[in-house]
Amino acid sequence: MSESPSEASGAQPDPNTPPPEAESAATRSADGVRAPEAPAPAAPVASPQSSAGRPCPVCGRDWGSGIYCQFCNAVDGLPRDVRLATVGRRFAGYLLEILLIIVTLFIGWAIWSLIVWSRGTTPGKQLLGMRCVYLATSVRAGWGRMALREFVGKFLIMSVISLFTFGIGPLILYFMLLWTKKRQELWDMVADTIVVHDPRNELASRSSAVPA
Numbered sequence: 771m772s773e774s775p776s777e778a779s780g781a782q783p784d785p786n787t788p789p790p791e792a793e794s795a796a797t798r799s800a801d802g803v804r805a806p807e808a809p810a811p812a813a814p815v816a817s818p819q820s821s822a823g824r825p826c827p828v829c830g831r832d833w834g835s836g837i838y839c840q841f842c843n844a845v846d847g848l849p850r851d852v853r854l855a856t857v858g859r860r861f862a863g864y865l866l867e868i869l870l871i872i873v874t875l876f877i878g879w880a881i882w883s884l885i886v887w888s889r890g891t892t893p894g895k896q897l898l899g900m901r902c903v904y905l906a907t908s909v910r911a912g913w914g915r916m917a918l919r920e921f922v923g924k925f926l927i928m929s930v931i932s933l934f935t936f937g938i939g940p941l942i943l944y945f946m947l948l949w950t951k952k953r954q955e956l957w958d959m960v961a962d963t964i965v966v967h968d969p970r971n972e973l974a975s976r977s978s979a980v981p982a
């Protein structure tokens with residue numbers, strides 16, 4: 771690799787299409803810290819570089835302008851069968867999470883969480899085949915990133931927001947994925963993650979999306 775790692779990362783900026791500032795900022799900020807091996811562009815879904823006007827390599831329809839296909843939810847740089855999780859699946863995950871907390875008297879759910887965070891998932895997500903992917907590297911989130919997402923982003927920050935909005939803020943913020951570009955929640959932005967549906971566990975290993 772002769773190029774600098776930040777240049778070779780999955781989401782290439784294109785001179786014609788200015789990428790959303792969040793995307794490029796995330797790629798830049800995180801690259802220097804981690805990922806000595808830059809994410810290979812040879813990822814399964816050949817990235818339609820400047821997405822606009824390009825056909826989706828998976829379904830053939832117009833990809834749209836995001837990091838995922840607007841029709842089939844295939845995600846730039848991830849295996850073909852991995853899709854950005856739909857809004858319905860995300861909300862089903864929240865309901866399942868609540869159910870699991872009740873059924874396991876919280877403690878079971880908490881222990882379960884601490885274990886599966888290392889695989890980039892949570893109890894509810896695990897049962898629905900969902901996983902968190904770290905945007906800067908296109909591999910699944912590790913334990914530390916999940917702790918940042920779940921504990922700092924979802925628990926600590928939301929508790930503070932709740933305090934200052936008399937409990938209303940979090941109710942609204944849970945719907946944030948409806949209007950953000952990558953279906954991200956506030957805690958996804960904190961941890962720089964997206965949530966994908968990975969029915970075949972193709973992202974179970976940290977290196978699966980980036981063949982060495």
Ligand SMILES: [Zn+2]
Pocket residue numbers: 826827828829830831833839840841842843844
């Ligand atoms: Zn598609």
